[in-house]
Amino acid sequence: MGRKRKGRAISGWLVVDKPAGITSTSVVNKVRWAFGAQKAGHAGTLDPAATGVLAVALGEATKTVPYITDALKCYRFMVRLGQATNTDDAEGTVIATSDARPDDAAIEAALAPLRGDILQVPPQFSAVKVEGERAYDIARAGEEMDLAARPLFVESLVLVGRPDPDHAELEMVCGKGGYVRSIARDLGTALGCHGHVLWLRRTWSGPFTAEEGISVEEIERLAQQPELDAHLRPLEMGLADLPQLVATPEGAARLRNGNPGMVLTGAEYGEEAWASENGRAVAVGTYKAGELHPSRVFVA
Incomplete structure (x- = not known):
């Protein structure tokens, strides 16, 4: 036991x-x-x-x-133009500078390729594993790595403010695994002026x-x-993006035991959904022909 x-x-x-x-x-x-x-x-x-x-x-x-x-998650952040750091944020050491300062139109144009389904290289100082080690541990030891690009969905990325020529405030809505620091770095590279994140705030998540x-x-x-x-x-609330199915009393009892249970409402065949009884979650699983086949069961 x-x-x-x-x-x-x-x-x-x-x-x-x-x-x-x-x-x-x-x-x-x-x-x-x-x-x-x-x-x-x-x-x-x-x-x-x-x-x-x-x-x-x-x-x-x-x-x-x-x-x-x-x-999806939403981030508001400030990019410091004209400077690159080894961490891609203000915590790091400045490793390159530029006197170039793009105008708003140039920034808007450079943001376009960073939207939609993109490939993004994580920062050197990140939790990505490289041959069993965290990238930030390798970076702290002074070694540089060729990190593989990872897919990221960026639903929106907009310029929301320009306090002065050195700074650009942006807002991004993206999917899982996005690095805001990489966005700032890649934007600075595309503009030919370098860039890093000065501050970052996640305004909503799901x-x-x-x-x-x-x-x-x-x-x-x-x-x-x-x-x-x-x-x-x-x-x-953690199941808000999945269809909710209402279980019958007998179906709820079966689901709690880890067995397929009958539900009164349906979803697409093979779709992931969750079953409820009196509004409370019973299980998450796959809907098939009037039943939910559970993958996760919630203990009352």
Whole structure:
């Protein structure tokens, strides 16, 4: 028999407005401690210097993390033109400079190839694994790597502000695995003037927004208190992009045991969906001929 997990069997999503200067893992650990939760995880890492939405899943909600990780996300960020850094952000060392300063029209033109389905090379200082090692560990040792380009879907990328010739504020909506630092680097390269990210904020991620986020200070203030539970969002929010099917009572019972269960509403044959009973998630799986075949089952 497996060892019983310590802590509360509490489930749901907590939307944190992450401050700069703290890692995503540190935020998750703080949330888990504050709730006294058995299990916690997050949907999409933010760099320590970045701020904004960090969606933290507790308990059974961790089973829905992949769906938030795969969802579209929105980033607002400032590009410092005229300088390249070894980390592609303001935390790094300046490695190249240029006196060239493109106008708005040139920036707009250079953004066009960075939209749609693109291939993006991760920053040298990233968590990408190279022969079993993290790229940032290799980069810190002073070695340069040829990192393979990765596919990324960029739904939109627009210039939203130009405070002065040295800076351009952008907003990007993209899919899973996007590096904003790479966008800044590649934009600077395309413009012939270099560029890096000065600051970065994730304004929304899937169904979660920064406006609804709780601060780390508030989490610490309410830690171990019932008032903190009021900030939890239902785990079902993590399934917002999947069709919801209503299970019959018998179907719900079968699904909870890991068996295909009958549902009253349908989806496309072979489509991934989730089944509910009284509005609560029972299982995620594949819809086939009136039944949901479960791949993940939620414990009540």
